[in-house]
Amino acid sequence: MKRKTALTALLGLCLLTLAGCAQSAEQPTASPAPTQPASFTMAPQTSAPTDTPEPTSAPTPTSVAAPTKEQVLAARDQALEGMTEDQTDWLYTVITGANAWWERQYFYEDIFAFLEDPEDPAWNYFDETGQINVQWSYTGDEYDLEDIARIREDEGLSWTGFCEKYGTEDTLSQLLVNNEYDADDFIEILRDIQSTVHNDDLKNDLQVLIDKTAQARDTHDMNAANDIFKTVHDMDYYLLRYGPEDMAEEVEDTSFVRKYFGMLSIYR
Numbered sequence: 001m002k003r004k005t006a007l008t009a010l011l012g013l014c015l016l017t018l019a020g021c022a023q024s025a026e027q028p029t030a031s032p033a034p035t036q037p038a039s040f041t042m043a044p045q046t047s048a049p050t051d052t053p054e055p056t057s058a059p060t061p062t063s064v065a066a067p068t069k070e071q072v073l074a075a076r077d078q079a080l081e082g083m084t085e086d087q088t089d090w091l092y093t094v095i096t097g098a099n100a101w102w103e104r105q106y107f108y109e110d111i112f113a114f115l116e117d118p119e120d121p122a123w124n125y126f127d128e129t130g131q132i133n134v135q136w137s138y139t140g141d142e143y144d145l146e147d148i149a150r151i152r153e154d155e156g157l158s159w160t161g162f163c164e165k166y167g168t169e170d171t172l173s174q175l176l177v178n179n180e181y182d183a184d185d186f187i188e189i190l191r192d193i194q195s196t197v198h199n200d201d202l203k204n205d206l207q208v209l210i211d212k213t214a215q216a217r218d219t220h221d222m223n224a225a226n227d228i229f230k231t232v233h234d235m236d237y238y239l240l241r242y243g244p245e246d247m248a249e250e251v252e253d254t255s256f257v258r259k260y261f262g263m264l265s266i267y268r
Helices: 006-011 069-080 085-108 111-115 121-127 145-155 159-166 183-194 200-219 222-237
Strands: 130-138 172-179
Touching: 069 200, 085 111, 085 183, 085 222, 111 121, 111 159, 111 222, 121 130, 121 200, 130 159, 145 159, 183 200, 200 222
Parallel strands: none
Antiparallel strands: 130 172
8 A cells, every 4th residue: 555645645646836838947846745644633734825816727616605613523523433543643634735735736836727638748647657747848938928828818729739839849848747646546545544434424525536536537527626626625624624713824815715615425
């Protein structure tokens, strides 16, 4: 069983250091794994950006009425009943780590703009391990940002499509990262966690993550990836933690933390 940390294990799938237009090439690597899982009883770790800039291109799912703190605490006790401290620690590590990476990619890398294209190299995180190409960096000076945006809009091109049509050996560079875990590895981790859970609602929500990860792997459907994003958000902030309170000192703008997407079975 490959079991290092949730941060690398899950977002081996989505640790996408995506290049913007006219950005010079570099070779990012996955974030180093913490040596020990975060304790479930520790003070909350920073999991959201300090502010919440609006992504330029991303789904805007509708949120529903969020559970109250009292509801969250009661649901947490119910969901974790029968699990050992080590098992809850590992669940906490996986989900909070996953949520932190999805948020950074959503707000700062515009991840869904890339995943809209089923052929985009960003999908390599779901499909491959080892040294992989996750995006192209356009290094040419023939166009400025406004010109590129206009060309893409006029011609209906994704970023990958623009690079393929207008890029040359001199103006394109691959961005490479080392991906230790693919979708199959993440599914294995989730199934391992699921086997320790006694509550049917939590089992069901973990199954949603398993099924959506498999769907994203098999179809390259951005909506499946978006459902993973929403599910880990809700599970982190409205089950394992109470985001509006626990994250209040960690972020300047709590508006996104306060969103609840209605993904959790335990509140239905």
